[in-house]
Amino acid sequence: MSRLRYQLLEHRGTLLAAAVFAALFLVYISNYATGLNAAVATTVANKGVLLAIVAMAQTLPILTAGLDLSVGMVFVLANCLASELVVGGPLQTAFGIVVVLGAGLACGLLNGLIIVYGRLQPIITTLATGAIYYGLALWLRPVPGGDINSDLADAVTGQLPGGIPAMLAVLMAVVLLVWVPFRNSVTGRAALAIGSSETAAYMSGIPIARVKIVTYALSGLLAAIAGLLLTFVTYSGEASSSIGGTYTLNSIAAVVIGGTSLMGGYGSAIGSIFGAFALRTIGDLLFVLDLDPLWQPLFQGMILLVAVSLSALRLLKIRNRLDLFS
Amino acid sequence: MLQADQISKSFGPVKVLDGISIALEPGRVHAVIGENGAGKSTLMRILSGYLEPSGGGLLWEGAPIRFASAFEAERHGVVLIHQEILLADDLSVAQNLFLGREIRRGLMVDDAAMDRRTRDVLAELGTAIPADSEVRRLSLADRQFVQIARALLVPNKVVIFDEPTAVLTPVETEKLFVVIRRLREVGVAVLYVSHRLPEVKAISDTVTVLRDGRHVTTAPTSDLDPIDMARLMVGRDMAKLYPARSAGGGAVVLAAEGISVPGYVEDASFKLRRGEILGFGGLVGAGRTELFEGIVGLRPSRGGLELHGKPVHFTDVRASMKAGITYLSEDRKGKGLLLDEELRENLTLAALDRFARGGVMDVPAEEEALDGAISRFDIRVGRRNLLARQLSGGNQQKLFLAKMMLLEPRIVIIDEPTRGVDIGTKQQIYSFLANLAAQGVAVVVISSEMQELIGLCHRILVMRGGRIAGEVSGDEMTEDEIVFLATGVHEIGVETAVEAARPA
Numbered sequence: 003m004s005r006l007r008y009q010l011l012e013h014r015g016t017l018l019a020a021a022v023f024a025a026l027f028l029v030y031i032s033n034y035a036t037g038l039n040a041a042v043a044t045t046v047a048n049k050g051v052l053l054a055i056v057a058m059a060q061t062l063p064i065l066t067a068g069l070d071l072s073v074g075m076v077f078v079l080a081n082c083l084a085s086e087l088v089v090g091g092p093l094q095t096a097f098g099i100v101v102v103l104g105a106g107l108a109c110g111l112l113n114g115l116i117i118v119y120g121r122l123q124p125i126i127t128t129l130a131t132g133a134i135y136y137g138l139a140l141w142l143r144p145v146p147g148g149d150i151n152s153d154l155a156d157a158v159t160g161q162l163p164g165g166i167p168a169m170l171a172v173l174m175a176v177v178l179l180v181w182v183p184f185r186n187s188v189t190g191r192a193a194l195a196i197g198s199s200e201t202a203a204y205m206s207g208i209p210i211a212r213v214k215i216v217t218y219a220l221s222g223l224l225a226a227i228a229g230l231l232l233t234f235v236t237y238s239g240e241a242s243s244s245i246g247g248t249y250t251l252n253s254i255a256a257v258v259i260g261g262t263s264l265m266g267g268y269g270s271a272i273g274s275i276f277g278a279f280a281l282r283t284i285g286d287l288l289f290v291l292d293l294d295p296l297w298q299p300l301f302q303g304m305i306l307l308v309a310v311s312l313s314a315l316r317l318l319k320i321r322n323r324l325d326l327f328s
Numbered sequence: 329m330l331q332a333d334q335i336s337k338s339f340g341p342v343k344v345l346d347g348i349s350i351a352l353e354p355g356r357v358h359a360v361i362g363e364n365g366a367g368k369s370t371l372m373r374i375l376s377g378y379l380e381p382s383g384g385g386l387l388w389e390g391a392p393i394r395f396a397s398a399f400e401a402e403r404h405g406v407v408l409i410h411q412e413i414l415l416a417d418d419l420s421v422a423q424n425l426f427l428g429r430e431i432r433r434g435l436m437v438d439d440a441a442m443d444r445r446t447r448d449v450l451a452e453l454g455t456a457i458p459a460d461s462e463v464r465r466l467s468l469a470d471r472q473f474v475q476i477a478r479a480l481l482v483p484n485k486v487v488i489f490d491e492p493t494a495v496l497t498p499v500e501t502e503k504l505f506v507v508i509r510r511l512r513e514v515g516v517a518v519l520y521v522s523h524r525l526p527e528v529k530a531i532s533d534t535v536t537v538l539r540d541g542r543h544v545t546t547a548p549t550s551d552l553d554p555i556d557m558a559r560l561m562v563g564r565d566m567a568k569l570y571p572a573r574s575a576g577g578g579a580v581v582l583a584a585e586g587i588s589v590p591g592y593v594e595d596a597s598f599k600l601r602r603g604e605i606l607g608f609g610g611l612v613g614a615g616r617t618e619l620f621e622g623i624v625g626l627r628p629s630r631g632g633l634e635l636h637g638k639p640v641h642f643t644d645v646r647a648s649m650k651a652g653i654t655y656l657s658e659d660r661k662g663k664g665l666l667l668d669e670e671l672r673e674n675l676t677l678a679a680l681d682r683f684a685r686g687g688v689m690d691v692p693a694e695e696e697a698l699d700g701a702i703s704r705f706d707i708r709v710g711r712r713n714l715l716a717r718q719l720s721g722g723n724q725q726k727l728f729l730a731k732m733m734l735l736e737p738r739i740v741i742i743d744e745p746t747r748g749v750d751i752g753t754k755q756q757i758y759s760f761l762a763n764l765a766a767q768g769v770a771v772v773v774i775s776s777e778m779q780e781l782i783g784l785c786h787r788i789l790v791m792r793g794g795r796i797a798g799e800v801s802g803d804e805m806t807e808d809e810i811v812f813l814a815t816g817v818h819e820i821g822v823e824t825a826v827e828a829a830r831p832a
């Protein structure tokens with residue numbers, strides 16, 4: 003087998019998600035009144051990047067065969083915190099950002115500590131801690147409001163020279179500063195090993211506890227980055243449980259569309275990013291196709307099912323049914 | 329009864345079976361032997377409807393027949409007894425036996441009737457497994473019997489056994505042989521696939537040897553000795569399966585004094601010396617594995633342990649690995665390898681830090697290590713980006729060995745080193761372990777194969793019921809002596825089992 007073909011196979015999940023996104027986006031843009039221009043691209047990016055980063059946050063625990071149901075709530079908590087703290091002069095703004103990101107890291111760290119030392123199932127742990135984080139957000143901001151450093155917000159949600167959405171540059175930076183180092187690190191390899199077989203990883207001397215805690219902490223950090231960006235988009239904070247819930251569930255869908263195995267051990271955050279953009283485009287598609295809003299959830303669900311099935315195509319090729327279960 | 333006529337099977341470009349013909353006759357036990365990858369399991373799967381042949385066909389009582397599925401084969405009375413234990417752990421024995429074919433009364437399942445029937449079937453098999461016990465609570469051997477009972481529940485004319493004795497002790501093997509002989513008496517055609525040639529000699533009427541997907545020979549069992557069979561399987565002389573023993577017996581590197589692993593091992597003491605291969609024998613469940621799991625820190629243990637003369641106590645396997653002790657589990661698929669990751673990821677997993685620069689993985693260095701491992705351990709792969717799952721059992725074991733040897737251990741504990749491994753690979757593993765000992769590493773081999781312990785080890789400790797029952801070395805290393813220590817008595821059944829397990 004040629005090197006190229008092998009590379010393609012290795013990244014098939016990511017490539018498929020990219021193709022799904024490209025196809026959906028093409029349909030979307032060709033039905034959009036003005037076609038593609040810098041303003042449209044910026045709007046798409048501003049909406050898409052938020053879910054993309056939450057989906058990255060979700061990817062990390064899933065790679066270890068875990069799950070983080072609290073990402074949406076950390077996202078909302080960070081949004082509320084930012085609407086309180088990321089204001090005023092440059093120094094105060096910078097301090098606010100550090101606190102917001104630190105809070106996200108702390109939330110993730112707590113998840114990891116409980117899962118590892120409390121020996122609880124990730125799904126239940128993060129369901130519970132998610133409710134706590136949402137409670138904190140609600141306490142911080144009982145009614146929507148607050149403010150944000152508007153210069154910074156305008157810069158982040160605007161365009162770079164050449165009409166490139168600044169938000170895409172932020173996403174790129176997050177990928178380069180968080181995902182790429184993680185993927186290539188000893189910890190990242192160990193996380194994949196844990197997802198593949200926790201027993202074998204343990205017997206190989208992998209420090210399971212440390213790796214899991216780091217993974218969940220990073221997940222919290224990423225969710226908080228997305229929450230901060232949300233504040234730049236909305237200029238305010240809102241403790242909305244529906245936003246938190248929607249982002250959590252959509253992040254899982256994005257991870258699956260991105261080709262990451264829910265069983266752990268295989269996948270990539272890059273796939274999740276394309277998955278998130280694809281998911282976002284589905285929503286916008288129904289808008290430009292001028293569908294009755296009453297039908298939207300139904301169609302959205304159906305397209306989602308098709309997209310997820312596409313990424314599960316390889317399972318259909320497995321002839322030996324026993325291989326499906328193992 | 330059932331015949332394979334010029335059967336071929338290809339997976340993509342790989343031809344795994346090439347024109348194989350065999351005939352299963354009523355009231356006869358037909359053994360099929362061959363190295364891993366010789367095509368035994370493919371042939372079995374075709375005969376039992378799990379696979380369709382790409383060339384040739386099956387004949388049922390002389391007439392061509394096609395099995396579209398295992399279900400269809402089962403309807404004709406062809407059942408395959410799998411080597412892997414495929415049971416639902418949380419269900420009872422009776423529930424497992426009738427899983428998918430429950431006895432019903434109206435819409436309800438009739439538990440009482442199934443329990444009764446299960447007790448009858450198990451009694452016929454000569455086992456005392458309680459019908460209402462959860463399968464989870466049973467020993468591996470008992471589970472195997474449940475699986476056999478399940479297969480024999482349907483009316484059968486052809487019964488195919490795939491390595492049925494892999495987890496059985498000699499006594500249990502003898503029980504299984506009684507079952508097989510009974511099947512033969514009532515006119516069932518039995519196909520028996522096994523690595524254990526003395527067993528093949530003891531139980532079969534006819535032997536077919538496969539090599540590289542081709543038919544080598546079919547002969548009456550009485551015409552072949554196990555050593556002939558081995559030679560036919562490998563295609564070369566197997567006289568020297570076991571390497572020459574090195575001097576052994578250097579300084580004591582590990583001294584265990586009164587080690588207890590609660591629930592499994594009581595008061596075990598032994599000394600392990602530099603450059604020796606120390607065998608641990610005994611029945612499955614005697615506590616051999618648990619003793620060493622306790623020593624390396626995988627289980628809580630008590631007692632005195634001295635490593636190079638210094639007292640140590642490991643509560644974490646990472647600590648013992650760091651101290652130079654490497655334990656290779658018998659469960660290489662579950663505890664040894666990441667089946668869904670590639671060779672490279674598997675190879676370096678135990679020594680990740682050695683392949684990292686400032687916390688970042690050094691992939692070229694890993695690739696280089698993989699090159700080294702492939703040539704040093706003769707891991708036979710068509711391409712390097714295979715998943716561990718795609719390797720044969722023998723290659724998996726070599727990969728597992730290569731992985732753990734990257735730790736450069738001074739003490740190697742290897743549990744069932746050749747389980748599910750073909751005879752050619754066995755020889756390679758034996759000579760590797762002997763070399764390791766010759767270089768001064770202390771090696772512990774835990775094995776249920778007595779021949780292997782006798783052929784390979786300097787000394788053998790035999791465990792029984794969680795205690796060390798005794799030690800044999802030199803001329804005392806005979807199967808009789810090991811079985812005596814393992815069971816404590818010269819029972820009649822045991823003696824028959826020894827007879828059966830010994831080359832004629």
